[in-house]
Amino acid sequence: MNNALEVSHLTKDYGSFKLDDVSFTVPGGTIMGLIGENGAGKSTTIKCVLNMVHRDGGKISVFGLDAVADEQAVKSQLGVVLDDCGYYNPFTPAQLDRIQKGIYPQWDSGLFRQYLSKFSLSEKKVIKDFSKGMRMKLALAAAFAVRPKLLILDEATSGLDPVVRDEILDEFLEFIQDEDHSILISSHITSDLEKVADYVTYLHKGKVALTGAKDELLDTYGKLVCSRADLEQVDPDLLGGCRIGQFGCEALVKDRHGFRLRYPDLTVEPANLEDIMIFTVKGDAQ
Amino acid sequence: MKGLVYKDILAMRRLAGTYLLFFLVYGGLSVAGVFDISVLGGMVVLLGAMVPMSSISMDDASGWARFAVASPTGRRGIVSGKYLFTLLALVVSTVLVGLLLMGFSLLGISENRPIDCLLITLCCTGVALLIDAVLLPLTFQFGAEKARILNTILFAAVFGSIVLLGGAVSNELSLPAPPAWLISALPVLLGLAAIIGFFISYCISQGIYAKKEF
Numbered sequence: 001m002n003n004a005l006e007v008s009h010l011t012k013d014y015g016s017f018k019l020d021d022v023s024f025t026v027p028g029g030t031i032m033g034l035i036g037e038n039g040a041g042k043s044t045t046i047k048c049v050l051n052m053v054h055r056d057g058g059k060i061s062v063f064g065l066d067a068v069a070d071e072q073a074v075k076s077q078l079g080v081v082l083d084d085c086g087y088y089n090p091f092t093p094a095q096l097d098r099i100q101k102g103i104y105p106q107w108d109s110g111l112f113r114q115y116l117s118k119f120s121l122s123e124k125k126v127i128k129d130f131s132k133g134m135r136m137k138l139a140l141a142a143a144f145a146v147r148p149k150l151l152i153l154d155e156a157t158s159g160l161d162p163v164v165r166d167e168i169l170d171e172f173l174e175f176i177q178d179e180d181h182s183i184l185i186s187s188h189i190t191s192d193l194e195k196v197a198d199y200v201t202y203l204h205k206g207k208v209a210l211t212g213a214k215d216e217l218l219d220t221y222g223k224l225v226c227s228r229a230d231l232e233q234v235d236p237d238l239l240g241g242c243r244i245g246q247f248g249c250e251a252l253v254k255d256r257h258g259f260r261l262r263y264p265d266l267t268v269e270p271a272n273l274e275d276i277m278i279f280t281v282k283g284d285a286q
Numbered sequence: 287m288k289g290l291v292y293k294d295i296l297a298m299r300r301l302a303g304t305y306l307l308f309f310l311v312y313g314g315l316s317v318a319g320v321f322d323i324s325v326l327g328g329m330v331v332l333l334g335a336m337v338p339m340s341s342i343s344m345d346d347a348s349g350w351a352r353f354a355v356a357s358p359t360g361r362r363g364i365v366s367g368k369y370l371f372t373l374l375a376l377v378v379s380t381v382l383v384g385l386l387l388m389g390f391s392l393l394g395i396s397e398n399r400p401i402d403c404l405l406i407t408l409c410c411t412g413v414a415l416l417i418d419a420v421l422l423p424l425t426f427q428f429g430a431e432k433a434r435i436l437n438t439i440l441f442a443a444v445f446g447s448i449v450l451l452g453g454a455v456s457n458e459l460s461l462p463a464p465p466a467w468l469i470s471a472l473p474v475l476l477g478l479a480a481i482i483g484f485f486i487s488y489c490i491s492q493g494i495y496a497k498k499e500f
Contacts (some may be wrong), residue, residue, distance in 0.1 A: 043307075047499075047500070048355045050355070052352065052356060052499065052500040053356050053499040053500065054497075054499060068498070071358075071360055072358050072360060075356070075357060075358040075360065076358045079354075080353075080356045080357070080428065082352060082356065084352075089348055090296075090297055090300070090348070091293075091296060091343075095453070097291075098289075098292060099292055099293045100289060101289065101290045102287070102288035102289025102290070102291075102292050103287075103288075103289035103290065103354075103357050103359055104289075104357065104358060105359065106360070117388055221304055
């Protein structure tokens with residue numbers, strides 16, 4: 001299986017924030033979810049992949065091509081949805097179709113119209129009159145019409161209601177049916193990524209806190225629910241952060257199977273991506 | 287890049303009414319004798335500077351550049367597209383103003399001969415090219431809003447100088463006469479300076495935009 005995207009030792013220093021030695025791989029035919037709190041570096045990583053900002057170090061290759069040296073060839077294979085679609089506002093979808101045709105060499109007007117119809121978007125209506133959900137669907141239709149091999153989405157589902165989000169996630173799953181297609185999606189809505197992602201990379205304060213197959217991560221991590229007295233007896237090295245409340249404690253367990261063998265009397269529940277994120281941040285603060 | 291130029295044309299179509307109003311007001315005032323008819327040539331300079339600036343201003347407001355940089359067009363294509371669109375705007379305004387001036391000449395409204403009208407228009411196009419050559423890199427560097435101030439200063443300087451010079455000459459101020467060869471070569475020199483200046487400006491803008499982050 002060829003890799004769609006390889007990010008290796010990526011560094012970008014803004015002074016007040018540094019994306020530090022970020023490495024991850026998106027295998028072909030998979031969905032990689034980029035998670036992390038606001039300001040963790042998700043958008044900066046995507047901007048580096050798209051050469052929207054200049055990286056200070058590291059290497060990025062897309063389908064084996066260098067993201068900077070082979071910029072045009074790389075970008076011809078990408079469908080991109082950024083968090084703000086305001087750039088379409090003054091136009092109608094029909095005008096957007098003609099604009100895009102002059103930008104993307106492999107733009108498929110027929111496919112674009114199919115998606116407009118599928119998403120019930122009028123071709124003649126000015127885009128500024130669309131709702132946020134409609135604009136996001138339009139951006140997706142435009143991204144699909146490029147006939148991309150790699151779809152890059154930056155916070156594409158944030159701010160949308162659950163019904164629209166679910167529709168959009170279904171589109172991602174349909175897109176990925178072709179094994180040559182891959183998706184890199186950044187989001188802080190971890191439940192969305194749990195539904196669709198095959199791999200997850202968690203960025204925390206500009207660094208990769210963890211990366212790997214989603215199912216393996218969810219199988220490895222666990223959430224300990226216990227009393228304060230029980231928590232004090234647990235080896236802190238096995239935990240990734242904890243929340244101490246009046247009526248009990250919760251803590252992230254880094255290896256829940258190993259933990260169960262060592263502490264068979266304590267209850268360890270499966271952790272979800274949100275738990276992993278929240279407890280990692282708490283562990284950092286503690 | 288074709289798509290970017292088409293986008294600019296589409297976006298500017300919405301301002302076509304404003305530009306038409308400029309033509310009508312200036313044309314009307316010139317015919318009424320408030321201005322000399324040849325002042326209409328200044329419309330080329332005005333439109334030549336206004337159209338690309340408005341286009342970049344709209345791009346800035348909508349965040350279009352972020353989208354365009356993420357497309358295969360990239361930074362180079364954005365700059366090339368904007369320069370191409372500027373040239374297109376200049377050609378259109380030159381043709382419109384040229385036809386208007388020559389029309390006035392043929393109808394006897396203007397005392398200038400049609401060939402003089404054409405020469406006036408082309409000289410104004412050269413000046414507009416030079417102004418754009420200065421304004422475009424400034425706009426790419428500082429953004430449309432900040433560059434608008436510089437644009438106003440530049441306009442005031444160019445037109446102020448012309449008005450002062452015209453006033454001085456009409457008050458019979460004796461200025462040293464330039465050599466005859468210089469006067470006859472002036473249109474060609476202006477044309478050359480405009481073309482070379484525009485090309486240098488394009489290279490500078492590419493350098494500025496290559497360093498930009500979005």
